[in-house]
Amino acid sequence: LxxxxxxxxxxxxxxxxxxxxxxxxxxxxxxxxxxxxxxxxxxxxxxxxxxxxxxxxYDDSSQVGALAAVVQAYGWREITLVYEDTEYGNGLVPYLVDAFQEVDARISYRSVIPLFTENIDIVKELNNLLTRQTRVFLVHMTAGIGSRFFALARDAGMMSEEFAWIVTDGLSSLLDPFISKSLDSMQGVLGVRPHVPLSESRRNFEERWRKLYAERNPHDEIADLSLFGLWAYDTVTALALAERWHGILQ
Structure with a gap:
């Protein structure tokens, strides 16, 4: 302030x-x-x-139509919703409920995971999910807790063909830069995310970014830019242009 x-x-x-x-x-x-x-x-x-x-x-509600379309395409009728107990996690729930109702599906159980929960508590909840009949899960989490959750789900034997997993763009938009360990635990997971066309300006920017990143971090592996990285660049650029035009107009 x-x-x-x-x-x-x-x-x-x-x-x-x-x-x-x-x-x-x-x-x-x-x-x-x-x-x-x-x-x-x-x-x-x-x-x-x-x-x-x-x-x-985009706000998160923009993806519920695509998520409902995935559920409808596979003919699933009941879904277990797993989400983090934050503003981010809770905000999407009513939109998902409405979207699934439109395709004759419903959320049969809600698994709410505290953001700073211990691994042992996640394991307990995974064991609880195993006792339930539904084998289709939609996970709405940010990358930190989401990568932990899927690593523990793999260890619990829940990443086999018996189970179906869908993730929202909070995870899928960050999959490219994830380390291989996180990706290994998410093999077979379906995800939705916004599409950014591969334009000439985007290719030029990503080339400049990789070069600059390599110069400043010579010992690090260069990961692909996530969707949020592209949005961050566009946002800073727009803010700089606005400040420049503000000065000109004054």
Whole structure:
């Protein structure tokens, strides 16, 4: 708040997580400073509710039609929903319920995982899921807890052909940069994510990014840019252009 009121901040880029966004958006509203986020995707955070919140990414509700289409295509009628207990995780639930109803499917059980839970507690919940009849799971989690969850699910023998797993774009959009260990535990998982066409400008940007990354991190393996990385670049570029035009107009 001190930065907003006393340091003449023109805009704030962030925060990273939906769970942090509501508090920061409220501060931006009070200080009349725009909050611009490319990663706070929960539909419960609506730019229409605040004149000072700008989201430069799709909100999570945009993917429920695609998720319902996957469920319908395979003829599944009951799904277990597994999601993290955060603003991000909870915000999508009502949209999923409505989307599945439209394709004659339903969420038969909700498994809510605390964000900072211990591995032993995740294992207990996986054992609980094994006692239930449904073998189709939709997982809505961020990368940190999601990669842990799937590693433990693999160890519990739940990644076999007997089970079907779907993930939302919170995980699928970050699969490319994941380390191989995380990918190994998610073989066979279906995911949806927004599509960004491979244009000439995108190819040029990614080439420049890889070159710069290699120069600054010569000992690291170069991972592909995630969707959020592309959105971050577009957001910073738009903010810089806005600041430039603001100066010209003044």
């Amino acid at each position: 001190d930065l907003m009121e006393n340091e003449e901040v023109h805009a704030i880029l962030g925060p990273k997580w939906s769970s942090q966004a509501k508090f920061v958006i409220d501060l931006g509203e009070k200080a009349q400073v725009p909050i611009i986020s490319f990663s706070a995707t929960s539909p419960s955070l609506s730019p229409t509710q605040s004149h000072y919140f700008v989201r430069t990414a």
